[in-house]
Amino acid sequence: MELAIQNVTKRYGKITALSGLTVTFTPGIYGILGANGAGKSTMMNLITDNVKRDGGSITFDGVDILKLGDKFRAQLGYMPQQQGVYEHMTAESFVTYIGRLKGLRGRDLKREVNEVLELTNLSNVRHKKVGGFSGGMKQRVLLAQALLGDPKVLILDEPTAGLDPKERVRIRNFIKELARDRIVLLATHIVSDIESIADEVLLMKKGELLRMAPPAELIASIPETWTPVAYRLNLEDVYLYYLGE
């Protein structure tokens, strides 16, 4: 299984959001780091075909995702950054509805809905309207819907934003478990989330991919003289070293 982005460019008017991005994903967790406007969300939107690319190609197992259309989307789980939900629906009905749109039905749908609600710790509020949820709870609802249908490619845009530490660890561990036979793309500002679970980290800046390597390799790439105080360097230092202005 391989998701390949080849020389992809995207412009919004005069602003270049992505410039000749080339990267290949195989099963594993990919943490995407970058400041606002680095092109993280644009890359995710291109993979989900929510924006039109201006050049290049995105292929899944060698076939362009635009040609695959529904077949590719059937393999996709997407959790957008924006907390868009049907506020009038209950958590259960929202997840069930998305399950239907993913092509699930009957017992499979019921079982999967129960599983993802359990997993995201929403079972006790399943009959409450999503509109009355806190930001963190909405985040979990969105994560729940992304997990439905056993997706082979999971795109998570800020999945742990707004969650309490306990929930974050829970979700993080779950994502780690999921990634055995899946491609998981995880964009976040919370660097520690990536550090412990990501197989590789993509550092993006102004629409370009600066580096892509395992966290340990990135940390090792920072010169020891970079920090005047001696301490064990971590991924936050990588972020500041490569992406800090």
Add this chain to the structure above:
Amino acid sequence: MGEWKRVLLNPRRLAATALIVVLSVAFFFVGRMEYFGRGAITRMVEGERYYDRLVSRTRGHSPEEIDELLTAEADYLENYITLLLWDNDEYLSMPRAEVEQWAAESEFVTSLAGLEESLREDILFTAQYRVEELREELQYIKGYEGYIDSIQKQAALQSQTALFGDKNSFANRNLLRTAAEFETMRGVKVEFGSNRAVEGWAEFELADYLYLLLIILFVFAFLEERKAGLWGVIRGTSGGRWRLGLTRVAILLCVSAGGAALLYGVNLLASLALSGGWGDLGRSVQSLAVFRTLTQHITIGEWIAQYLLVKAASGFMVGLLLWCLLGSLSSAQFSLSVLCVMLAGEYALFAFLPVQSIFNPVKYFNLFSYIRTSKLYTEYLNIDLFGYPVGIRRLALGALPVSTVGFLLWAVLTAHLRRPEGRRSFLQVLADGWNKCLDVFRRRLTVGGWEVYKTFIFQKGLPVLLIILLASGTLNYIRFSNEPETGDPWVMAYLEELRGPADDYVDDYLVAARAMTEGDATLLSALDEVEEQVETLRERARAGGYEPWIVGPVTPYDCVYGPKSLDLQRLNAAFAIVFIILCCAPVCAFERQSGVVPMLRSLKRGRGGVFVRKLLTTLLMTAMIWVAVYGREFREFVRIFHPGDIAAPVGNFSELSAFPFPGMTVGQFLALLYALRYLMLAMLAMAVMFISGRCPTVELAYMINLALLGLPAILYALGIDFLRFLTPVNAVSVADGLWTLATTGSFKQLIPCAILLLIGLAALALNARRSNHPTH
């Protein structure tokens, strides 16, 4: 000052207030029109001017002299209209010269000289209605003293019966009280004058409901911080408790007073400006027939002032009550549901509880008594309060200050004492239980089922459709003909007998009929004419290649689908357009407003799958509107239509013989008309979907669609003719185009349908494309 500014100067609330006032004025004037379409406004204005002039001519005259004047005016108008329409002395009830002389001297008739003939005739018909109204008013004036006498006599008579005889009973006390109160009205001077402006204003119900809407709009402004999650923050500030409560009470008072002045004052001034009557406000209020039962010594002008004050006070009290109730809820999300349940309950008691019920105090001491305040003045009724009769007006108005003070204290104390957190909401528990039950059902919904559910429940499609169903019940479809039936009655009778295919049976019938005439010249001549007509029919049918058929007159079709009812067809089409907007505008905008579009688009069936279901749901709603508007029309048509004609080819109607497909039966013709109408409504729905799909919020989708499509449609239907190029009214109506095609063979009037079809198909294609492809 901050709270005043936040509440009163919020742009959306200001816009909504302006819209409410505009709607009130617009519907008030629409209610005054007897006719819609081209020249409707001129017809209304001229009719009102005629009324004003006629009333002026009656000033200083005795009722008998006024009676004579009105009778003469009615006769002259009748004869003049007859002359104008049919130019036949036989139909006149006075010498032609006299009628012509009257017309030449009449200021009203001469003022119409520059107008189109059809419009002039319409205005003359309106003038006839106005004269009739004045004659009825005169009868009322003459009979008022007699009415007072009859109440006294009835009281004296009834008090002798066993039912009313017991002096300790409510019935007896009520009888005596009624007689005593009306006795005080003896000697009240009821005078003939201009009543139309004030009566029309007092009876305009919609203003009451719009006033309630305005009050609700501002009450909801007081609950905004709860929905925004700012209640705790506001309550934590130094002025966020009782001081804020008092400020809001003051704001509500201003809104109630200002709203009453705006909604009622503007309509009253406009009504007086239109119909006249400024100088007649000093008469006793009983001079207006609607106030026949009012037992209060007061002039019309004083009543207006009192009424406006009562309205403002009632609005304030109702606002306080709603604020108290909604403010007492722990969870703001239930505000709208609780409000709807409460208003529905109160209205049910107000409207449906029988007057005789022992619970009738709750019918009159009711929220809607303070909303439909004019009823307190136009209905005389004493209710049983512990065996004593109490007038409904006295009860409601007496309780007004007490309730106001009570609710005011409740509101301020709630603002001061109520804590935002830490309460278990009973409604939340109920809602959770309800949602649990609903989830059992919703689990089984398919994608299509979900789309219908979202549209009807989340996007409020169901209540909107119910309102549409009620509103469409007020639409009119038939313009009955004023023309007298012409032609030989024997010929008409024979043709009626022979209605059906013009086959051998007709020939046999005619032979038999001839044999039965016994040489009667009238009958023979009639049969000759029938034979001639049948022969013409057969020749035409032979040439057109269809079956000859003896059909009835074209009048029923003309009255519903033809030029006679053109104004109604346009108005109904305009309403259908507005209904489509109300139902279909949220369909695409809802997803954008919810922010779920990127997520949906990443799903297997989230693009074409969702779009197709949205399309089907839209077509389903279109079908419901089609049935609500045009199903009723067909039902009305069936009432006046001869079912025997349904299989007759259209070409047999001489008026419709230019139809390019003369062999098409009447049934097929009607099916085509209604199918085209559905198609046009569906195309319009596609355009509405296209616009709403580009709007980020449902609110904006409504506003843009109403501004672009709804408002021009209504204005055109009401008579602003140049808008015909900017609105799809004629396309949706279809009847005008098909009728013209059938009568002249010209497709010209069907061009709007073709344009709408193209627009609809283009919108559909663009919507489909957008659903499958990213836009950026």
